Amino acid sequence: MIRSALKISLPILFGFVPLGIAFGLLFQELGYPWYFASLMGIFVYAGAAQFMAIGLLSSGIGLLEIAISTFFLNSRHMFYGLAFLESFGNWNLRKLYLIFGLTDETYALMTTIKVPKHFTKERYYFFITLFAQMYWVLGCTIGALTANALSFNTNGMEFAATALFVVLLIEQWIKVKRLLPFIIAFIASGIALFFFIKHMLLVAIILSIGSIVLLRLIKTNSNE
Amino acid sequence: MNEINYLLAVMLVMTVSTYITRLTPFLLFGKGQESSLLNYISKSTPPMVMTILVIYMLKDVEYFTFEIVYTFIALLVTTGLHIYKRNALLSIVSGTVVYMIFVQT
Known part of the structure; x- marks a missing residue:
């Protein structure tokens, strides 16, 4: 099971390591010891929020503001758990960790793949989540350690994250085979980009979910 | 403090x-x-989140520049390979390498 989970989690490696390195490099400019970059990856474990933290830390902003901005930046994650209410199993430490590790990438991967029949879902998800976080911490650490000595040109590596989401989008298309969710999300993204570019992700997700709920309610009403 | x-x-x-x-x-x-x-x-x-994430990742690409051309080529490589082979790693690595070559030259 561990090997299978490792193999299926590898696309996240290519998304997380370059992004983690970028974080580590920037984080080092703040002048803290290198291992704080690793600690951020271990405890905070949120890509966008960690990048935001670099800016906030250098401005010495208050803790309440940090709490609020982190909350809003990550609030799209509130919708991610809905897909796993059942499959994360009973309340135990593993479930708490699975929830802790529910990032864009793990959500995207775990909602797309099919867990092989002979494996327990929550255990399989656990290893994917664990490996994903290891890639992230690895990236953050490499970035921080090599901040002054990096010779490999990593420019453009950030495209790996885009490519990962494109691949998962194609897989979703193969799996779902209904045009409606894609069209709704496309239009919602357009609206969100146009009017709320700063909170594009959250607005687009709320608009999309709002629209399908509305469509569903209209449909059930007209069937009665 | x-x-x-x-x-x-x-x-x-x-x-x-x-x-x-x-x-x-x-x-x-x-x-x-x-x-x-x-x-x-x-x-x-x-499917909705995936659509939104892809658009989000691409939202900062500048129009009417060379960037949009090579971003499109890299996307085409990833998409084409993935439809053809369905090997996630291969699709991601190839698209990224193509993109990096364009960015660094």
Whole structure:
């Protein structure tokens, strides 16, 4: 099971390591010891929020503001758990960790793949989540350690994250085979980009979910 | 508050804040409490989130520059390979390498 989970989690490696390195490099400019970059990856474990933290830390902003901005930046994650209410199993430490590790990438991967029949879902998800976080911490650490000595040109590596989401989008298309969710999300993204570019992700997700709920309610009403 | 204590406090606050966003749906909707509407939402959300994430990643590409051309080529490589071979690693690595070559030259 561990090997299978490792193999299926590898696309996240290519998304997380370059992004983690970028974080580590920037984080080092703040002048803290290198291992704080690793600690951020271990405890905070949120890509966008960690990048935001670099800016906030250098401005010495208050803790309440940090709490609020982190909350809003990550609030799209509130919708991610809905897909796993059942499959994360009973309340135990593993479930708490699975929830802790529910990032864009793990959500995207775990909602797309099919867990092989002979494996327990929550255990399989656990290893994917664990490996994903290891890639992230690895990236953050490499970035921080090599901040002054990096010779490999990593420019453009950030495209790996885009490519990962494109691949998962194609897989979703193969799996779902209904045009409606894609069209709704496309239009919602357009609206969100146009009017709320700063909170594009959250607005687009709320608009999309709002629209399908509305469509569903209209449909059930007209069937009665 | 000294520098390190401030950083530790920030980390703690961010950890808790992030965890709350991820934990909320599990607290609101217990297991076995699924309604058909909730089920429908959780089924439709992944394709929508994936669409939104792809658009989000591409939103900063400048129009009418060379960047949009090579971004498009890299996307084409990833998409084409993935439809042809369906090997996620291959599609991601190839698209990224193509993109890096364009960016660095």
